[in-house]
Amino acid sequence: MKIKVIVTLKNGVLDPQGKAIQQTLNGMNFGNVEDVRQGKYFEIEVKEKDEKKAKSLVDDMCKKLLANLVIEDYKIV
Amino acid sequence: MRSSVIIFPGSNCDRDMDVALKKFGFKNQMVWHNDQSIPKSDLIVLPGGFSYGDYLRCGSIASKSKIIKSVIDFANSGGLVLGICNGFQILTETGLLNGILQQNKFLNFICSNVFVKVKDKQNKYFKDLKKDVLELHIAHNEGNYFCSNDELKSLEDNNQIAVTYCGEDGTENETTNPNGAIKNIAGIFNSDKNVLGMMPHPERMIDKYLSGEDGSLFFKNILDNFK
Numbered sequence: 085m086k087i088k089v090i091v092t093l094k095n096g097v098l099d100p101q102g103k104a105i106q107q108t109l110n111g112m113n114f115g116n117v118e119d120v121r122q123g124k125y126f127e128i129e130v131k132e133k134d135e136k137k138a139k140s141l142v143d144d145m146c147k148k149l150l151a152n153l154v155i156e157d158y159k160i161v
Numbered sequence: 162m163r164s165s166v167i168i169f170p171g172s173n174c175d176r177d178m179d180v181a182l183k184k185f186g187f188k189n190q191m192v193w194h195n196d197q198s199i200p201k202s203d204l205i206v207l208p209g210g211f212s213y214g215d216y217l218r219c220g221s222i223a224s225k226s227k228i229i230k231s232v233i234d235f236a237n238s239g240g241l242v243l244g245i246c247n248g249f250q251i252l253t254e255t256g257l258l259n260g261i262l263q264q265n266k267f268l269n270f271i272c273s274n275v276f277v278k279v280k281d282k283q284n285k286y287f288k289d290l291k292k293d294v295l296e297l298h299i300a301h302n303e304g305n306y307f308c309s310n311d312e313l314k315s316l317e318d319n320n321q322i323a324v325t326y327c328g329e330d331g332t333e334n335e336t337t338n339p340n341g342a343i344k345n346i347a348g349i350f351n352s353d354k355n356v357l358g359m360m361p362h363p364e365r366m367i368d369k370y371l372s373g374e375d376g377s378l379f380f381k382n383i384l385d386n387f388k
Binding site: 097098100101104149150152154155 | 217218221225253254259260261263264265266267268305307308309341
């Protein structure tokens with residue numbers, strides 16, 4: 085079963101790459117871009133048929149490795 | 162004084178560290194990341210570099226490697242653990258040190274000499290150090306130290322801030338902050354001050370003809386405090 089995870093920076097944490105992307109977009113005449121936050125996307129193939137169990141496993145993975153909870157939030161989608 | 166330098170795939174300051182430690186009289190051994198145990202040591206060093214290609218987050222994969230459990234046990238039993246640059250990043254990812262090293266504020270890889278102020282001398286690294294400001298070298302893309310307000314307060318209250326970026330005269334402000342680190346932080350301790358992580362490389366400052374000798378002071382001081 086494939087579980088998808090999105091990791092993003094927490095609100096308030098400086099995202100210099102997002103800022104640079106936003107400024108570049110503004111420079112390309114996408115003037116209405118007000119903010120960009122960059123994140124990470126994972127597709128994790130888990131050998132597990134029960135969706136609830138698979139998601140709970142991935143949740144544990146997020147806490148232990150995939151996200152650093154000092155600056156990042158994660159969402160299992 | 163016996164030391165061990167851990168080598169991860171992608172470490173590249175391990176041999177410089179070996180040269181520096183031996184120059185001042187440490188009995189140093191190199192330890193491979195896939196080993197399970199560390200030879201008897203008084204100091205463990207996690208060197209600079211790009212362990213595991215900086216995949217996921219700098220230091221995150223190394224912080225789960227086989228050898229790390231021994232490093233954590235050693236640190237928790239009071240042993241001296243020093244992480245330089247990528248080693249500092251690994252220490253934050255293991256949880257031995259608070260916070261995280263983010264990408265530099267201006268998105269540039271910085272390679273230059275900097276001055277750092279020693280903020281605390283009640284520890285085995287800086288006790289009785291003759292100087293308050295050291296000239297060291299930095300080379301990193303992710304050295305922008307960040308932590309929560311609560312963590313920062315606790316670092317300040319317990320004097321766990323080890324070194325901060327400053328000018329030659331010791332002034333700390335935005336212009337002497339190369340990477341955007343919170344409060345100019347260049348290095349911190351754990352609460353017992355046996356674990357030190359810092360971005361600057363003392364091992365690159367051990368020769369007066371090549372660079373400078375403030376790194377020599379750092380290593381000699383650790384030895385003097387051990388005696």
